[in-house]
Amino acid sequence: MRLINRKPGRPLALFLALLPFVVVFVAYAIGSDIRLAENPSDKLLPAPSTIWDTAARLITEPDLRSGRILFWHDTTASLGRLAMGIGISALLGLVFGLLIGLLPIMRSFLAQFVAVLSMIPPLALLPILFIVFGLGELSKVVLIVVGTLPFIIRDLSQRVLEIPQELLIKAQTLGASTWVITLRVAIPQVLPRLIQAVRLSLGPAWLFLIAAEAIASDLGLGYRIFLVRRFLAMDVILTYVIWITILAFLMDWALRTLSRRLFPWAEDGL
Amino acid sequence: MSFVTVTNIFQSYDGRPILERVNVSVDESQFISIVGASGCGKSTFLRLLLAQEQPTRGDVQIAGAPPAREPGLDRGVVFQKYSVFPHMTVRQNIVAGESLRRGWGTFWGAEAKDARKRADATLARIGLDHVADQYPATLSGGMQQRLAIGQALVAKPRVLLLDEPFGALDPGTRLAMHDFLMELRAETGMTVFMVTHDLEEAFKLGDRVLVFDKPRWDPHDPSLYGATITYDFDARDGGIPFQRLKEDTHVLHETRS
Ligand SMILES: Nc1ncnc2c1ncn2[C@@H]1O[C@H](COP(=O)(O)OP(=O)(O)O)[C@@H](O)[C@H]1O
Ligand SMILES: [Mg+2]
Numbered sequence: 001m002r003l004i005n006r007k008p009g010r011p012l013a014l015f016l017a018l019l020p021f022v023v024v025f026v027a028y029a030i031g032s033d034i035r036l037a038e039n040p041s042d043k044l045l046p047a048p049s050t051i052w053d054t055a056a057r058l059i060t061e062p063d064l065r066s067g068r069i070l071f072w073h074d075t076t077a078s079l080g081r082l083a084m085g086i087g088i089s090a091l092l093g094l095v096f097g098l099l100i101g102l103l104p105i106m107r108s109f110l111a112q113f114v115a116v117l118s119m120i121p122p123l124a125l126l127p128i129l130f131i132v133f134g135l136g137e138l139s140k141v142v143l144i145v146v147g148t149l150p151f152i153i154r155d156l157s158q159r160v161l162e163i164p165q166e167l168l169i170k171a172q173t174l175g176a177s178t179w180v181i182t183l184r185v186a187i188p189q190v191l192p193r194l195i196q197a198v199r200l201s202l203g204p205a206w207l208f209l210i211a212a213e214a215i216a217s218d219l220g221l222g223y224r225i226f227l228v229r230r231f232l233a234m235d236v237i238l239t240y241v242i243w244i245t246i247l248a249f250l251m252d253w254a255l256r257t258l259s260r261r262l263f264p265w266a267e268d269g270l
Numbered sequence: 271m272s273f274v275t276v277t278n279i280f281q282s283y284d285g286r287p288i289l290e291r292v293n294v295s296v297d298e299s300q301f302i303s304i305v306g307a308s309g310c311g312k313s314t315f316l317r318l319l320l321a322q323e324q325p326t327r328g329d330v331q332i333a334g335a336p337p338a339r340e341p342g343l344d345r346g347v348v349f350q351k352y353s354v355f356p357h358m359t360v361r362q363n364i365v366a367g368e369s370l371r372r373g374w375g376t377f378w379g380a381e382a383k384d385a386r387k388r389a390d391a392t393l394a395r396i397g398l399d400h401v402a403d404q405y406p407a408t409l410s411g412g413m414q415q416r417l418a419i420g421q422a423l424v425a426k427p428r429v430l431l432l433d434e435p436f437g438a439l440d441p442g443t444r445l446a447m448h449d450f451l452m453e454l455r456a457e458t459g460m461t462v463f464m465v466t467h468d469l470e471e472a473f474k475l476g477d478r479v480l481v482f483d484k485p486r487w488d489p490h491d492p493s494l495y496g497a498t499i500t501y502d503f504d505a506r507d508g509g510i511p512f513q514r515l516k517e518d519t520h521v522l523h524e525t526r527s
Contacts, residue, residue: 164352166351166352166353167352167355169320169322169347170347170349170353170354170355170422171355171370172340172341172342173341173342173343173345173422173425174367174370174421174422174425175342175343175370175371175425176370176371176375177373179373180370180371180372180373180374180375183375184366184375184376188357189356189357263357264405265356265405265406265407266357
């Protein structure tokens with residue numbers, strides 16, 4: 001039988017899916033064990049049990065100085081910035097994607113401009129953002145918006161252009177105005193794609209968030225990681241990295257589920 | 271009185287002529303079948319009738335009005351695919367036939383309720399009431415086209431344009447769709463233009479059959495000339511002109527007397 005025709009059964013599929021996680025974990029545990037056997041005070045690869053204890057401490061015990069559990073404060077601060085940035089991007093992306101995709105005049109006016117804008121490396125703008133918007137929340141949110149918006153606009157305008165011409169013609173023969181076509185045909189058709197674009201933008205959004213927090217902040221997941229780096233606190237860093245990964249995964253999963261719920265007609269591809 | 275008048279239409283894309291010198295005039299309530307080799311410009315002709323695009327030369331007039339510049343309520347259309355809104359349920363698709371012309375594209379309150387009732391009546395009429403709450407993707411090809419025709423008709427267009435509407439259906443479904451279309455047409459008395467690949471279908475449904483072909487042919491450059499209407503058949507009585515006249519005078523009178 002050809003390899004392309006061999007499909008794993010359910011137990012095998014589950015086993016194969018879990019295997020890489022187990023392999024990475026075991027490899028780490030062995031590496032950590034070897035280093036710790038040589039030098040018990042080695043900080044580079046803390047034992048899994050140490051990370052576990054650190055995580056438990058971070059999650060439950062308040063900070064001595066402020067009396068707050070910093071882990072959760074970091075989390076809410078970062079998630080707030082992320083949600084704000086991605087939310088603004090999604091909204092503006094939808095508006096401009098529709099304008100460019102539906103209106104030939106807007107397409108002539110903006111499409112090339114957005115294409116050029118999307119070539120600017122957002123991190124290079126970070127100093128400018130700090131100068132213009134200060135070191136507070138605003139510049140971090142703006143960096144996420146600047147970093148993700150051009151992609152969302154380009155993706156969405158492309159999706160709008162891909163709406164079958166037949167549907168737009170059909171709507172016109174039913175007397176729909178441009179506004180009604182936007183509202184009742186284009187928006188419902190591209191909303192699933194918007195969610196998809198947001199899912200794809202989450203990776204870059206985290207990158208920009210952590211970069212901005214690392215450089216100027218006093219709270220946030222990225223800030224904490226770069227702060228404890230000075231003490232080589234690998235157990236804290238790894239806890240935060242794992243936590244960020246879990247958060248990112250959960251967001252992606254939630255968006256996918258939401259999309260399936262809201263748009264049952266869009267079947268697959270999500 | 272001519273209802274749809276096509277005057278000396280030329281259409282070329284990038285300097286390549288597709289249609290040339292197309293003239294035809296059609297009475298109200300006629301059913302026009304359009305046949306021709308694939309790629310000869312039948313869909314282009316429908317797009318011109320629909321005012322989806324403008325001809326290079328010539329114009330299309332419907333009911334004496336000035337040539338339309340964009341598609342509108344007076345012309346309904348059903349394509350071979352993508353002819354209903356996939357994000358609306360079957361019932362919503364029918365309601366959309368009435369509601370999209372409104373400011374927000376939708377009905378509110380009591381009006382919405384009435385519209386739903388009318389939609390349900392329409393669905394019962396076209397035999398789709400049992401799938402009212404499903405999305406079109408779950409329907410068979412024949413049901414989707416029935417829905418598309420029903421949706422186009424609730425907008426009450428004066429001219430209905432069909433571009434190979436049954437092209438993707440199996441023969442049995444196709445026959446059922448013929449009956450369905452003829453019934454609706456008898457009820458509404460609409461003027462219909464239908465492009466089809468199937469000659470038998472063209473003669474069965476049409477009052478007239480227009481054949482598109484290239485009258486001139488350059489063997490070195492087949493794309494040099496465009497197509498036009500080369501035959502215009504009277505397709506009533508199965509395509510045999512004067513059949514009824516002869517039967518009336520020779521056969522029926524004798525038996526009656
Ligand atoms: N928008 C367009 N731009 C350029 N060429 C086109 C366009 N639409 C149709 N054509 C060309 O015009 C010819 C006729 O197309 P069409 O009307 O779709 O043929 P039919 O429906 O008879 O099969 C084809 O050769 C096609 O490639
Ligand atoms: Mg065609």
